[in-house]
Amino acid sequence: MPDKKVVCLHVPYPRLVKHALSKPFIDLLSKRFNVRILSPFKITKEDLVYLGLNETQFVTYETNFNALQQNLVRCIDYFRRYSFLFKNKDKLRLCTHANLLTTKKYPSILRITAKLIFQAKFNKMFWKILDRALWRLYTPKAIRKLDFECNLLVQFSNWGINDYVIKNARFVKKARKVLFPYTTDQIYVTGHFLHRFDKIYCQSHIEFELLDMLHDYDGYSGIAGSLWFRHVDYLLKNEIVTQLAPKTIVYAGVASEFFPKTAEVNFVKKLEAQFPQYSVTYLPYFAENENKDVLTVLNNRIEVKTHETAITELSACAPISVKKSIIRFLEKINGASLFVMSFNTSMALDFSYLTQKNVFSYFYDENGKVKLGAYGEMERVFFNGPNYHEIDLAYEFDKSDFLVVKDPASNRWDSDVQLEKIVEELENIA
Numbered sequence: 064m065p066d067k068k069v070v071c072l073h074v075p076y077p078r079l080v081k082h083a084l085s086k087p088f089i090d091l092l093s094k095r096f097n098v099r100i101l102s103p104f105k106i107t108k109e110d111l112v113y114l115g116l117n118e119t120q121f122v123t124y125e126t127n128f129n130a131l132q133q134n135l136v137r138c139i140d141y142f143r144r145y146s147f148l149f150k151n152k153d154k155l156r157l158c159t160h161a162n163l164l165t166t167k168k169y170p171s172i173l174r175i176t177a178k179l180i181f182q183a184k185f186n187k188m189f190w191k192i193l194d195r196a197l198w199r200l201y202t203p204k205a206i207r208k209l210d211f212e213c214n215l216l217v218q219f220s221n222w223g224i225n226d227y228v229i230k231n232a233r234f235v236k237k238a239r240k241v242l243f244p245y246t247t248d249q250i251y252v253t254g255h256f257l258h259r260f261d262k263i264y265c266q267s268h269i270e271f272e273l274l275d276m277l278h279d280y281d282g283y284s285g286i287a288g289s290l291w292f293r294h295v296d297y298l299l300k301n302e303i304v305t306q307l308a309p310k311t312i313v314y315a316g317v318a319s320e321f322f323p324k325t326a327e328v329n330f331v332k333k334l335e336a337q338f339p340q341y342s343v344t345y346l347p348y349f350a351e352n353e354n355k356d357v358l359t360v361l362n363n364r365i366e367v368k369t370h371e372t373a374i375t376e377l378s379a380c381a382p383i384s385v386k387k388s389i390i391r392f393l394e395k396i397n398g399a400s401l402f403v404m405s406f407n408t409s410m411a412l413d414f415s416y417l418t419q420k421n422v423f424s425y426f427y428d429e430n431g432k433v434k435l436g437a438y439g440e441m442e443r444v445f446f447n448g449p450n451y452h453e454i455d456l457a458y459e460f461d462k463s464d465f466l467v468v469k470d471p472a473s474n475r476w477d478s479d480v481q482l483e484k485i486v487e488e489l490e491n492i493a
Contacts, residue, residue: 068214068493070096071238075218075225077104077372077379081389082245083219085290086297089114091486096493099213103225105382113386124206126378128224135201136224141169142190145177148252150186151277156442160252163437202231213238215493221249221256223377230259239492243290246409247446250274258282262492264485266290267476269446287485288478292416295393304390306398312338313396313414315404316347321438322405324357326428330403330456335365337460344368346395346410348375368395393417400465403454406433407443411451416473421464422447427455447472 070092074083084100092098093115100116103126111117128136141164148161165174180186199207210233220226221242229235242260244250250257250270257263257280264287265271274284298304307313312334316327327347335343344366349355358367372379373388393413396402402414403423411422424443427434444451450468 067095067097068490069099069212070215070217070489070493071099071101071211071213071234072217073219073226073229074100074102075220075223075229076377077383078375078377079219079245080106080373080383080385081294081392082243082289082291084110084114084385085294086114087293087482088290088486089116091482092489095486095490096215099211101229104379107382107384109387110383110385122211124209124229125203126225127203127205128201128228132201132203132228133224135197136227138173139190139193139197139201140222140227141173142177142180142186142193143256144253145181146186146190149181154277155251155273155445156440157252157277159437159441166437198231202228206232208233210234215489216240217489218242218260219245221259222253226256241489241492243287244270245291247273251277262488267478269475285485285488286478286480288480288482289476292473292477293482294389295413295416298386298390298393302386302390304393304397307344307394307396308342309398309400310338310341311399312341312343312401312403313399314343314345315396315402315408315410316345317405317408318348318350319353320350321407321433322425323428323430323432326425326430326432326456327405328357328360329429330405330425331361331365333456334403335362341400342366344395344399346370401460406438411447412473412476415450415471416477419467419471419473420450421466421468422451422472423458423464424451424453425455426453429456446475448475 072083074080089098098116098120100121101124103124105123106121111121145164148157148164152158152161180189206228213234216235216238218226240260241262241264243264247270250265250273257278260282262283262285263274264285265274266287266289268286271284271286274280314331314334331343331345346368348370361367371388371392373383373385374392396410396414397417399414399418402411403425404411405425407424415422433439448470450470451472
């Protein structure tokens, strides 16, 4: 029997492990490939056993990027996104993302240069020239020299400094490349970087259609369904995942960059007042060093729980606990009677998948941050379906909001595809 081909899974951020290290996916890959995982963080020994891997199969690299390297990547990425978004800003509300690139968040020299280059119709080539000229400067020497046998590279994101630098490693240049994007915005708004891949496996027909509508993608594409939802199914079947107590309401917050914490707290207090017979759990998200004093005004009856590193974060110091973190995450929403989120978070789809219920977005806060901001006019029902509802502080819930629905949001984010066939395709691509 010939030796198995080598597949390397690049997992650049902790919050991708639930998708990239999907137990059913790893099990099927291990039957046909010698599997290696490449990551800037470690997982626990318990998780190596859980995934059927050993320490030699999990390869870590250092993310010791200096300020110059980080800024070079940010500049190149800015011009890349500007090029794509302003060319396509009339499609599917991409003007929102295009306009965000003109805000004062970015240095004026970047904004002015990008506009001039775009007007000169040199934009599509400019960022590529910068990338080819500067990649040796922004790629750490250790990563440039990183080399091992690899027939197939599987990536799960196509943005951020880790994805930029790893593309310049020696082994990557010799391998075939495929992408399993976790979030739709990687198809929706990241643009030209998609052309690095020989094949892109979308989670749903929505992404598949967007790939055709928005990009002149010259590779192959297909639908693989959700690796994450398959992981959820596996854990629900094989592990103990407890449900929340009856009559529990969950409110999920987001970073203050997108939604004010004071507005979140006001809505949580409203839920507690409207439903005195229910338990209310608040899941705030705090960026590093963000002030948490806003929590002091909450009633002691409101339970506050923190997010899991393996679900939300872009970096980690300690080893990631994959299985335990995912189970703890699921237990925060599993069996909830009602789910409300600030702005937008993928946790809503997870709740929908677990319960088949409505999803509510507190989108129009009393401060008007979203309504008056760049995201106010974005199309969102297109992605989430008819049982996604955007509300304000005045919204009064009724019994129908707690019911199981016929077309939950998660139905639009999975596909009935045999994963075995996808892994067989990967073997042929390699």
